[in-house]
Amino acid sequence: MTAERTDTQVTADQVQEPAIHVQGLEKSYKNLEVLRGVDFDVARGSIFALLGSNGAGKTTVVNILSTLLQADAGTATVNGFDVATQSADVRESISLTGQFAAVDEILSGRENLVLVARLRHLKDPGKIADDLLERFALTAASARRVATYSGGMRRRLDIAMSLIGNPPVIFLDEPTTGLDPQARIEVWQTVKELAAHGTTVLLTTQDLDEAEQLADRIAILHGGRIIVDDTLAGLKLLLPPAKVEYVEKQPTLEDVFLAIVGDGEVGDAGNDRTFGTDE
Amino acid sequence: MTKHFFGDTAVLLGRSLRHIARSLDTIITTTIMPIAFMLLFVYVFGGAINSGSDSYVNYLLPGILLITIASGISYTAYRLFMDTKSGIFERFQSMPIARSSVLWAHVLTSLVANLISLVVVVLVALLMGFRSGAGVLAWLAVAGILILFTLALTWLAVIAGLSAKSVDGAGAFSYPLIFLPFISSAFVPTATMPGPVRAFAEHQPVTSIVNAIRDLLAQQPVGSDIWIALAWCVGLLVVAYAFAMVVYRRRIS
Numbered sequence: 001m002t003a004e005r006t007d008t009q010v011t012a013d014q015v016q017e018p019a020i021h022v023q024g025l026e027k028s029y030k031n032l033e034v035l036r037g038v039d040f041d042v043a044r045g046s047i048f049a050l051l052g053s054n055g056a057g058k059t060t061v062v063n064i065l066s067t068l069l070q071a072d073a074g075t076a077t078v079n080g081f082d083v084a085t086q087s088a089d090v091r092e093s094i095s096l097t098g099q100f101a102a103v104d105e106i107l108s109g110r111e112n113l114v115l116v117a118r119l120r121h122l123k124d125p126g127k128i129a130d131d132l133l134e135r136f137a138l139t140a141a142s143a144r145r146v147a148t149y150s151g152g153m154r155r156r157l158d159i160a161m162s163l164i165g166n167p168p169v170i171f172l173d174e175p176t177t178g179l180d181p182q183a184r185i186e187v188w189q190t191v192k193e194l195a196a197h198g199t200t201v202l203l204t205t206q207d208l209d210e211a212e213q214l215a216d217r218i219a220i221l222h223g224g225r226i227i228v229d230d231t232l233a234g235l236k237l238l239l240p241p242a243k244v245e246y247v248e249k250q251p252t253l254e255d256v257f258l259a260i261v262g263d264g265e266v267g268d269a270g271n272d273r274t275f276g277t278d279e
Numbered sequence: 280m281t282k283h284f285f286g287d288t289a290v291l292l293g294r295s296l297r298h299i300a301r302s303l304d305t306i307i308t309t310t311i312m313p314i315a316f317m318l319l320f321v322y323v324f325g326g327a328i329n330s331g332s333d334s335y336v337n338y339l340l341p342g343i344l345l346i347t348i349a350s351g352i353s354y355t356a357y358r359l360f361m362d363t364k365s366g367i368f369e370r371f372q373s374m375p376i377a378r379s380s381v382l383w384a385h386v387l388t389s390l391v392a393n394l395i396s397l398v399v400v401v402l403v404a405l406l407m408g409f410r411s412g413a414g415v416l417a418w419l420a421v422a423g424i425l426i427l428f429t430l431a432l433t434w435l436a437v438i439a440g441l442s443a444k445s446v447d448g449a450g451a452f453s454y455p456l457i458f459l460p461f462i463s464s465a466f467v468p469t470a471t472m473p474g475p476v477r478a479f480a481e482h483q484p485v486t487s488i489v490n491a492i493r494d495l496l497a498q499q500p501v502g503s504d505i506w507i508a509l510a511w512c513v514g515l516l517v518v519a520y521a522f523a524m525v526v527y528r529r530r531i532s
Binding site (some may be wrong): 069091100101103106107116136 | 286297301365366367369371372435495532
């Protein structure tokens with residue numbers, strides 16, 4: 001793991017401090033107080049889930065951290081850089097995958113990737129694009145306009161665009177909203193791989209299952225503040241100890257769906273998997 | 280961050296030029312209305328209009344060119360609005376690029392698209408009998424005025440594109456601009472208009488711009504019209520740019 005972390009260009013100083021440090025963050029829209037003193041830290045290479053209902057201010061936090069919005073009060077640093085005073089350095093350190101797949105519909109998938117690689121001033125954008133298309137099973141669709149892609153394919157392309165340039169911190173704002181179960185599992189897999197390679201991931205979600213599946217730490221944003229911030233195990237301790245009960249385990253609809261559609265095991269369905277779910 | 284300004288603008292310009300190349304209908308629909316006006320005025324109303332010029336199509340073309348630009352820039356507002364709506368605008372703003380290059384790419388694209396539309400309209404006018412003996416310098420002067428006018432209206436379109444709440448809103452601001460030439464010297468001499476209308480017509484930007492272009496193409500001395508026209512274009516450009524920047528800064532902070 002440590003060997004792989006070197007490619008995210010982390011200096012010795014930075015390792016000591018958290019990848020994201022947020023303190024006393026406040027933000028209001030006109031009379032609506034959205035954030036009233038948000039504090040949390042995200043350790044390097046970890047997955048941090050910001051949990052909250054619609055309108056809790058998750059996107060506001062992400063937008064402040066990605067320098068799209070200015071906080072009214074409080075401080076925030078990303079990769080050691082202050083979001084207010086060193087915003088250019090922050091942008092150099094991050095990638096943002098917003099709530100809606102921010103891809104160019106008129107360009108092809110490959111052109112989207114090349115565009116981002118060029119804007120990040122990288123060498124050989126074509127090769128970077130081809131590698132990512134391969135990794136995200138989009139090679140066959142690479143020359144097609146993104147307007148023809150399915151929701152899952154768009155989201156994969158969106159995330160692929162965010163990985164270009166290997167930024168040490170990635171923000172994923174509700175990455176699986178609107179995806180079918182299979183596409184959701186693919187996104188989860190990608191996020192786990194990212195963290196395994198040393199990337200710090202901050203994701204927002206209102207899907208408890210998602211937080212449980214992915215996050216090293218979970219914070220709940222409610223009423224403009226972080227009301228809990230702990231590991232999953234820690235959060236479970238907040239409730240009375242588990243009782244042992246015997247309950248007949250019925251398959252969930254998701255289990256049934258995934259079993260029928262196939263997880264790459266059944267002949268045709270297996271072939272299908274690369275593109276089939278995406279049509 | 281300005282060290283990448285030209286490179287980033289070029290990359291993003293390439294992107295939006297691809298948009299245009301893949302939706303040529305935006306160029307065609309831009310030219311349809313001005314061409315229709317030109318046909319209508321030359322072949323239907325033209326016979327009854329005493330423009331004091333030998334050829335009505337020669338008289339009419341400058342105003343038609345301004346209408347072409349006014350209708351073309353609504354696509355700039357549309358494209359910018361779609362970028363903000365799809366979230367790709369925010370993606371670009373969160374990347375390590377020269378941030379203003381996102382706007383400049385749209386502005387330059389507008390210039391390219393409008394120049395193509397203008398060439399199409401001039402070609403149609405040639406088919407309809409438009410002729411000019413103007414030399415290279417006069418044509419360059421005409422092109423310069425049209426480019427300035429396009430830039431001024433484009434920055435207006437940037438304001439609309441960044442602040443619109445719906446697609447219709449993004450495009451609707453151009454309607455008054457399209458009809459402004461009707462209350463000017465574009466179609467009929469202002470001398471025939473009743474007092475207040477005439478006063479408005481003679482003191483709005485279109486009249487001086489139309490007169491300047493018309494005189495340049497007809498190889499007439501342009502007089503003070505060209506300076507008034509330039510003053511309007513530059514003044515509009517500066518004001519529109521300043522307001523666009525205010526809207527833009529509010530948007531990204």
